[in-house]
Amino acid sequence: MANLWQKLIKHDGNGWWNLPHTAANELNPPYEGPIGGAWFGNIWRVLTHGGVAHAGPGFYWLVGLALAIITLLEVWLFGVEGLGGWYVPILLGLSALKFVGVVAFFMHLRFDNRLFTYLFASAMIIGILIFSLLLIFAEVAHQPPN
């Protein structure tokens, strides 16, 4: 039993359960910076004097400031009249920005192994699909019969 456990946890061969090695070759490209694209990569290299794979405290403070500003913007929008049908989409967009900011930079998904990103993104996509269907079915169920 202990042997099987060791094989499952430490297995390094060619069994069907053998997942690809990702730590050595699937990390996000080094020195790419927190946001993809050549231009952002160059800016990141200049800002960090050559580029680092992980961000430092200065960058985290910037992300924290951005999150605080977005929250202020959301609260300000709450008091703005006349947005009509734009109010909910704008708020959802700002909320998504904050969500991505925390997940990508504070949770290090941007800098970490891509398998973690795939795992979390899969859960998010499945969750959003299932619960969107639930909301659609609930809406249909509440329609008065013809």
Place this chain on the structure above:
Amino acid sequence: MTQAAATEHHEPVENTSTGLNSRKLMMWAFLGSDVMFFGAFIATYLVYRGKSLVGPYPNEILNIPVTSVSTFVLLMSSLAMVLGLHYVKAGEKNKGTLWILVVVVLGAVFMGFQFVEFREFAHEGLTPRTNIFGTTFFILTGIHGAHVTIGVIWMAFLAYGSHKGSLRPDSALDLEIAGLYWHFVDIVWIVIFTVIYLISATDGPPPGMETILHG
């Protein structure tokens, strides 16, 4: 990325099938399942949104300015968390301990805000049994509050460990895993704040009920 580059970036290659640390992978898998858990309660809230037949309704009771402050507090606790992890990894023990303590304090402040809010709502006549808004609201925010409570206790232990010197750069993964949990609690609140507070705060009685209620 080469082995040398991986070492340079302090990313040890684990001797597992994935090359990743099993505990960290487990935490991400758990967070994936927690997405479903919270998703179910958020979707339930939305399904029953605006269907309460008796008050108090969201537009009578939700206090956006106060909740905005508690949201800001939780966001800043995430910043403190990532700074704490950075300093623990860098071997700066005192700074690491300080920032983890800041996480504990900000988490406790958030819990305080929630306690006061729940007490206010109870005084206003809103409990989980009052109406469907009360039921879905208290279950969702209560479960989130329970997550925060667990996180605060977890962080308090880690702050103590850091102070005593048992949390070192070579064991920083303990803090990183706890940090993933803490940040997740933060992102769940980002969604709750938008959906329940900002979007639903103007919800009143369902159509037709106003006529019955106010003649």
